[in-house]
Amino acid sequence: MRYSLLDLIGLAAHTAPVTPLSADSAHEVMRLHRECPARECPRKAAALRTLVAAGCITPDSSRRR
Template identity: 55%
Template sequence: MGDSLLELLELADHATPANPLTLNQAHESMRVHRACSIDHCRRKALAFNTLIAAGRIVPDSSRHR
C-alpha cells in the first residue's frame, strides 16, 4: 500500500474533497464509506456521482439510497 498518511486521512474524511475524484479514488471512497449514506457523507455522494457519470454505476430506481 503506497498511500501516505495524509492521503489515508483525507480518504477517511466525510467532507467534500478539494479536488475532483479519479475513478480509482471514487471506487476506494465507496469502499471506505460503504456504511455512510450519500445524503450525509459528501465524499461518498461525490464518489457515487463520479461513478455514475463514468458509467461504472447504474442506480437502481426502485431502491432508496
C-alpha cells in the first residue's frame, strides 16, 4: 500500500489515532513504531488492539506489553 507524506506523518505520530485504524494502517504503525513499547505509545497500543481484534496476531500471555 502506498501512503502520502501526510499519511506517513500521521502514522509516525505517537499520539492516539483520532479515527480507528484499518488493519493495513495498523500493520504500518507496528512497523514504524517497532522500537516503542505499546504501554508507552498510544498509537502502537491502538495498532496492537486493532490487529488482535482482527485476528492478525495473538498476544503472548507470558509477555508484558
